[in-house]
Amino acid sequence: MTLELVDAAAEPGLSRYAAIAAGLRERIAAGEWPPGTALPSEQVLAAQQGVAMATLRRALELLAAQGLLERVHGRGTFVRASLAGAPMLRFFRFGDGSGEVPASRIVSRRKVAAPAQIAQRLGLAKGEPVLHLLRVRSLGGKPRLLEDLWLPLPMFQPLAELPIAQWEDLFYPMYAQRCGVHVQRATDEIGFGTLGAAQAAHLALPAGHPCARVARRAHDLAGRCVEVRTTLGDAHAFHYTVQIT
């Protein structure tokens, strides 16, 4: 019998659990279970997929290890909500290490046609409409980080219209709430350089001052690049720890 489930698991060469994981990943990306909500229980899913519970578990554990799901003993299995708000401070250590969230001040917001390099990083065609933002982030009243952001435009239209005064300090929760965009993972590329005159002015540093540069590409649940961001900060405040194994 039994209902020929459209076997999302029919991928060739994949183990049963890997195929099931891939299928679940697609259904999550398609919005069947929005971020923060619970999946059906292991029992239900196992019956649905026609496998033993242990096999279904392996699929869930795989997705949990990849950061897509979060399993909570006694409660259920949940689709992970957006990334934590301000992990940018993981790269910088300014005077006060108090977990304070940097205050955000939008310096400029413009709708523009994507330059070639930005379009390529966003996975768009050159010239597609994007939202370009410049903002300064401060700690203890002192400007510390200068950020340059590019957001694809049909998707982020609500932010093109939202009054500047109503913007939040943390962007990712705002993306989720106002645009339904959930940042699920990001890639940060670290480099060192020096500040141009205009950049230096925003940070109250002399032109030519050494700076650390973090070039981020953020991706949503479906794997699309939804944000390109370049952050500059005083190189002397930069620090980062890497575990090698």
Place this chain on the structure above:
Amino acid sequence: MTLELVDAAAEPGLSRYAAIAAGLRERIAAGEWPPGTALPSEQVLAAQQGVAMATLRRALELLAAQGLLERVHGRGTFVRASLAGAPMLRFFRFGDGSGEVPASRIVSRRKVAAPAQIAQRLGLAKGEPVLHLLRVRSLGGKPRLLEDLWLPLPMFQPLAELPIAQWEDLFYPMYAQRCGVHVQRATDEIGFGTLGAAQAAHLALPAGHPCARVARRAHDLAGRCVEVRTTLGDAHAFHYTVQIT
């Protein structure tokens, strides 16, 4: 028989598989299975520990995920050999990206009493004997990296006596071969600074030139810190990519 195996698995509050993993980790650290050798088969280990094979498997998978073991389908489960030779280039990109190993030139080698800060990082008492090395690493004939190393001395005595001409370009395989020290993991702390006059001279750069600084602590199988190393390189050649999830 049957020595009352000192049930390393008797830890309270640990699941059976976690306790078994901890016990195996200790036996590996104690040298029962040297790096590169195979552990007994799952069947044998399961019988030894008196658990089902699936439980034993979980223990092995845990240790494999932690990078201590390497499992090879059809061959066996192996204790991972030392870290790859020169992962320092993961942080720098000089002209040629050809996977070339940087040539090493020892600039100085001295037996000294450990300064307080070094002793602390090595987990020694201040004043304990250590080997202090300074070396320059070059690519394509050009000096690129300046390294400052501290090695605890009873342990690395063979390197205190080895003629400089016989040193290898890669240190970790040499530690393993000559001193029986196997580097299993390391922590790299990335920062930024400027070159002092002496440092700049070694790298053929002007004094005050911006540099990236990688401060490494390397640990052996038993978790002891066996090397403290600070590497300096041109800040403009620095790059590193971080995955955030």
Place this chain on the structure above:
DNA sequence: AAGTGGTCTAGACCACTCT
């Protein structure tokens, strides 16, 4: 008390490697 995920068992069969 009911429902969830976490641990564990005692098997079966398959895929890979070596000789």
Place this chain on the structure above:
DNA sequence: GAGTGGTCTAGACCACTTG
């Protein structure tokens, strides 16, 4: 072909969370 790890099953029992 013998031995290894990889996948999968169909259960049991435990620990945690919530009504």
